[in-house]
Amino acid sequence: MKKSKADLKEDYKEIFSDLEKLNPDSVVLSESPLSIVDNWIDSGSFALNAIMSGSVYGGVPQGRIVGFTGPTSSGKTLIINKIIGKAQKQLGQYGVIWDSEVAIDANAAANVGCDITRIRHNPIDTVENCRNQISTFLDNIIKKGYQGKFIIAIDSLGNLSSAKELADIEKDKSATDMGLRAKAIKSMMRALTYKAAKAKTTILFSNHVYSDPSAMFPSLVQPQSGGKGPSYLASLLVQLSHKAEKGEKEHSDEPMITNAERIGATLNAMTIKNRFVPPFLRTDMYINYKTGLDRYAGLLELALNYEIIIQSGPTYTLKDGKKLGFHKNFKNNAEFWNNDILPELDIALKREFRYSNEKYESLKAKADKIDQEVLSQDSLDIS
Numbered sequence: 001m002k003k004s005k006a007d008l009k010e011d012y013k014e015i016f017s018d019l020e021k022l023n024p025d026s027v028v029l030s031e032s033p034l035s036i037v038d039n040w041i042d043s044g045s046f047a048l049n050a051i052m053s054g055s056v057y058g059g060v061p062q063g064r065i066v067g068f069t070g071p072t073s074s075g076k077t078l079i080i081n082k083i084i085g086k087a088q089k090q091l092g093q094y095g096v097i098w099d100s101e102v103a104i105d106a107n108a109a110a111n112v113g114c115d116i117t118r119i120r121h122n123p124i125d126t127v128e129n130c131r132n133q134i135s136t137f138l139d140n141i142i143k144k145g146y147q148g149k150f151i152i153a154i155d156s157l158g159n160l161s162s163a164k165e166l167a168d169i170e171k172d173k174s175a176t177d178m179g180l181r182a183k184a185i186k187s188m189m190r191a192l193t194y195k196a197a198k199a200k201t202t203i204l205f206s207n208h209v210y211s212d213p214s215a216m217f218p219s220l221v222q223p224q225s226g227g228k229g230p231s232y233l234a235s236l237l238v239q240l241s242h243k244a245e246k247g248e249k250e251h252s253d254e255p256m257i258t259n260a261e262r263i264g265a266t267l268n269a270m271t272i273k274n275r276f277v278p279p280f281l282r283t284d285m286y287i288n289y290k291t292g293l294d295r296y297a298g299l300l301e302l303a304l305n306y307e308i309i310i311q312s313g314p315t316y317t318l319k320d321g322k323k324l325g326f327h328k329n330f331k332n333n334a335e336f337w338n339n340d341i342l343p344e345l346d347i348a349l350k351r352e353f354r355y356s357n358e359k360y361e362s363l364k365a366k367a368d369k370i371d372q373e374v375l376s377q378d379s380l381d382i383s
Helices: 004-024 044-051 076-091 106-111 127-144 165-168 180-198 229-233 253-263 300-306 335-354 361-373
Strands: 002-004 065-070 094-099 119-123 150-155 204-209 237-244 262-274 282-288 307-310 315-318 323-326 379-380
Touching: 002 004, 002 253, 044 237, 044 282, 044 300, 044 335, 065 180, 076 094, 076 150, 076 204, 094 127, 106 237, 127 150, 127 165, 127 262, 165 180, 165 262, 180 204, 180 229, 262 379, 282 300, 300 307, 300 335
Parallel strands: 065 204, 065 237, 094 119, 094 150, 150 204
Antiparallel strands: 002 379, 237 262, 262 282, 307 315, 315 323
């Protein structure tokens, strides 16, 4: 049976009209505000941005759940605070933290760039309370029309108790958890995923990991505290690890400051889940305990990988033959990285990492063209 283009348009309108009544968010995918990431929030590290978003100028996606996992002292809280600070400066967002460890330090947050007068701190005890409070908060954002104005952090997911656990403690009971905490965390993640997208509010969380000595074949991906819910439902998961860096030993004869030999830490970041670019990308970052996160750490390795910089023994040159000399000559030269390396590196990353190299505008233009070609036909066979 053949139908004219006018009949086809009317049929389509009728088919989708009832669906739109049941689901106001039902729209064409190319125009869906929930499926398109409006903004990417800088992490403070160009290399970390690269493996998370496929662009040195990207970062974490707005309106999605993003987790940072790792052992103690691997930089989880520092990076989350750094992202909140960047969100405040980049998008004018207000930070809201749910703190289960009562370990968020105002001075530490200020030192990495946060405006602590525009961060609400909420100590929290149980998964259920955390879920209910964030859910209500997101509902209010949507109701008042303040989408994209806030950024949320949960620090940490692994330290949240279940309501049953606290009730058992109050009753002096020693009953086992029986997986209720893991179920509660999964329930929280399910409840918040859609609302975070609807409110255009990024939810960052940190979580502890633990090794499994009984595993016959150890995995690079370490299990998280609280079950597999965060792994299933987060859009982006970054696993962090670290090793201490040693400084000079000129004061080693002074026992009171012997520990000052450790001046920083090299952090390794690996994306163990990513819905935007291919996962299992790795990079190194560097944190100096005095000066903070090195914005340019890890870029040399990326530039070498894409042959933007060429190494010859201990010296380096650009691909056009310009001599750079030793690494120390350009290591801290922000102008060199910003002007000579980052633009070329970003092009290489987008070509290599992204699932598609075409921009959204060109995709939409192609779709519109196809629609016009289809509807311009005299009749269409839909039987």
